[in-house]
Amino acid sequence: MTFLAKASEIRVGERKLIKVHGVDVAVFRVGDQFYALNNACPHRQGPLIRGTMVESENGKGCSIRCPMHGWKFDLATGDSHGRPGNATVYALTQCGDELHIDI
Amino acid sequence: MSIRMDQIQPIIDREYDYLMSEHPHWSLTKGDQDLELVAHALRVLLHHKTTPQHLSEYLALVDCQHADGGWGKMSSDTGSAAWVTAFSALMLIRGNLLLKHPGIAQSVRKCVRYFLETQKEDGRWADPSWADLDAVSHPISFFDVLMAVGSHLIDGPTMQAVKASWRQGMRFMLERQAEDGGWYDPEFHPTGVEITAHLIQDSIVADLVVGNELNVTTCCRKGVRKLLSVQAADGSWDSENVDHTMDCTRSIMLVSSILGIRAECDRAIERGLEWILKHKCEHGWPDFPGMDTNLERTCDGLDTLLKYRAYSQPVTTAIVKLWGYAA
Numbered sequence: 522m523t524f525l526a527k528a529s530e531i532r533v534g535e536r537k538l539i540k541v542h543g544v545d546v547a548v549f550r551v552g553d554q555f556y557a558l559n560n561a562c563p564h565r566q567g568p569l570i571r572g573t574m575v576e577s578e579n580g581k582g583c584s585i586r587c588p589m590h591g592w593k594f595d596l597a598t599g600d601s602h603g604r605p606g607n608a609t610v611y612a613l614t615q616c617g618d619e620l621h622i623d624i
Numbered sequence: 625m626s627i628r629m630d631q632i633q634p635i636i637d638r639e640y641d642y643l644m645s646e647h648p649h650w651s652l653t654k655g656d657q658d659l660e661l662v663a664h665a666l667r668v669l670l671h672h673k674t675t676p677q678h679l680s681e682y683l684a685l686v687d688c689q690h691a692d693g694g695w696g697k698m699s700s701d702t703g704s705a706a707w708v709t710a711f712s713a714l715m716l717i718r719g720n721l722l723l724k725h726p727g728i729a730q731s732v733r734k735c736v737r738y739f740l741e742t743q744k745e746d747g748r749w750a751d752p753s754w755a756d757l758d759a760v761s762h763p764i765s766f767f768d769v770l771m772a773v774g775s776h777l778i779d780g781p782t783m784q785a786v787k788a789s790w791r792q793g794m795r796f797m798l799e800r801q802a803e804d805g806g807w808y809d810p811e812f813h814p815t816g817v818e819i820t821a822h823l824i825q826d827s828i829v830a831d832l833v834v835g836n837e838l839n840v841t842t843c844c845r846k847g848v849r850k851l852l853s854v855q856a857a858d859g860s861w862d863s864e865n866v867d868h869t870m871d872c873t874r875s876i877m878l879v880s881s882i883l884g885i886r887a888e889c890d891r892a893i894e895r896g897l898e899w900i901l902k903h904k905c906e907h908g909w910p911d912f913p914g915m916d917t918n919l920e921r922t923c924d925g926l927d928t929l930l931k932y933r934a935y936s937q938p939v940t941t942a943i944v945k946l947w948g949y950a951a
Contacts, residue, residue, distance in 0.1 A: 564753060565660070565920065571863075571912055573814075588865055589911065591755065591812030602811075605697075605752050 522614060522621035525557060529618050538570045541624050546611065548620070549574070549596055551583050556596040557613045557622045562587040563606030569594070627894055629936055632929050635901070639926050640672055642907040646919055652684035656700045659685075663711040664923035666719065671930040671946055675722045682719045685712055686731040693738030697753070706749040709738060710762035717766070717774050718948045732777055736770065739763045740785055747792035755812035757797060757819050761827040764793040768830035769948040794831065794838055797823055805846030817854060817862045818871055820847050825875035825947065829882050833949040841883060848879050852892050859895035866909055869896055870924045877935045881943050897932060900925060 523541055531537050531550045538560060539546050545560035547570040560569050567589030575584045575593060584602070586593045592604050599608035611622040643665065648654045650665040662685065669675045675682075689695060694704025695712045713735035720728040743749055743763075751759040767790040775783060801807055806816035813819045824847040831840045851872050855861055862868040873896035880889035903913040908922030934942040944950045 566918070567911060568915065588863070589867060590753075590818075591809070591814075592753075593811070603752060 523624055525613070525620040525622045527618050528555065528615055528620055531555070536570055538568075541622065544624060545570075546622065546624070547585075549583075549585065551596065555613055555615065555620055557611040557620075558585070558594065558596065558599060559609035559611070562589060562592055562594075563601070563608060564592050564604065565589050567592075569608065627897055627932070629933060632932060635904075636672075636926065636929050636933070639908065639922065639929075640668070643668060643919075643922060643926065649919060651681060652688065652699055653680050656698060659688075659695050659697060659699055659708050659712060661920050661923070662699070663708070663715050664920050664927075666715040668923050668926050668930070670715070670718055671927060671934075675719050679723055679725065682716060682723060682728055683725070685716060686727055689731055689734060692741075693734035693736075694742075704738065705753060706739075706742065706751040706759050707754045707762050709735065710766045713739075713766045714762075714769060714948065717769055717777075721773060721951060729777055732770075732774065735766065736778055736782060736786060739766065740782075740789055743789050743792065747794075747796035749793075755809035755819060757800060757807050757809060758812075758822055760793050760796050761823050764790060764797070764827040765830070765947075767793070768827060768834055772830070772834045772949045773951045791837075794828070797828060798838065798840070798843060801843055801846070805848075805850035807847075815854075815862055817851065818868045820850055821861075821868070821871040821875040824848065825871075825878045829879045830947070830949045832882050833944060844879050845883055845885065848876055848883070848885070848889065851876060852889065855892055855895065859897075859899035861896070864903075864913055866900070866903060866911055866913070866921055867924060869900060870909075870921075870928045873897055873900065874928055874931050877931055878943055878947055881935065881940045893932075893935070897928070900928060 526539055536549045547558050547560040549556045558569055562569055567587040569585050571588045572585040575586050583596050584593045593602050594608040599610040601607045611624050613622050650661050652662055669678050688699040690704050692704055694709040696703050696705055716728050717732045748756050749759045749763050767786050807819045807823050808816040824844050828840050829844045831838050860869045861872045873893055876889050876893055880886045905917040908917035909925040911918050911921055931946050934946050941950055
């Protein structure tokens, strides 16, 4: 696991782009939950960090919509809701105030 | 116009040299490539008038066409997809106006067959990578160009089938314009900006050039006015989205020229272009201000400047040619 950021640096509802081993990782905080995704959309590499947050219709979970051509990804799984590619999601663990990802 | 060509031309020259220096990253002659990027680059060659020096690029695209007449996202993909097939087909039919190569002509005929065979009953083409409206607009654009400059490539019955398919596709789009003049897709593009910019320039407005069968003047004027109404104060569209700002700027250039409403649109075009120039990287353009250069966006940036060069000429046909709606 690789150190990503301090949890306290990302407030509820905020997001942060962090470079880890040369990879742009988009980190989102929804409530107390943190999510880490590769920033490049699998469609045309649009920056997910600039995307629009979309709440699931059932109120459970959130997705991020790419600002380039609108592909939408589940933050927890990277699932693209039927598009031909999923976002890369990194396993994230929190130890105290430290966030670590498997990259 | 306040932006002078003596300001723009050196940027075109410099950025074209940069694109050529990146040749291994977009050329099919160098190996497997992303075909959307390839098509973007071929469009720059067309509008920079260097297509005749690059026959091998067009033939390489023919070489990776599938038996069904389509192409996939990557040149090595085995499945075909509508959007990238249309973009590839457009580059081949337009490139072959200059190259006049029988292999390319044959490839274009295969593209025609692909689109005739894959259209759904309601007039749409489906492509999971794109909103339905975008997936319809691009094949219709190919048919627009085919009807405008490529009728010699196909026989009479095939042209009749193309026209019937074209009408169905056009109806699919026209019936979905919102009251405010925009087109929207709740899944892909809730703001509607990019779809609206795509549809009016890439497919619908061509009707006024190739036959004026569907009376699209009002529809296009409403589309342009929708785009004008959502331009930000800084000149950009869609929250500083470079791609969408380039799309809107190009779209308004073409549609306002054909509709004869340039005076209403000149300032918005200039503001869009000024914003695009302001947010250039040292070489090329990014997807959003402050990001690294993206090669596809660089092709779009060059294309926008080349189209502005045509827009600056006094005759409307100069810019219409850059969409392939006139030879």
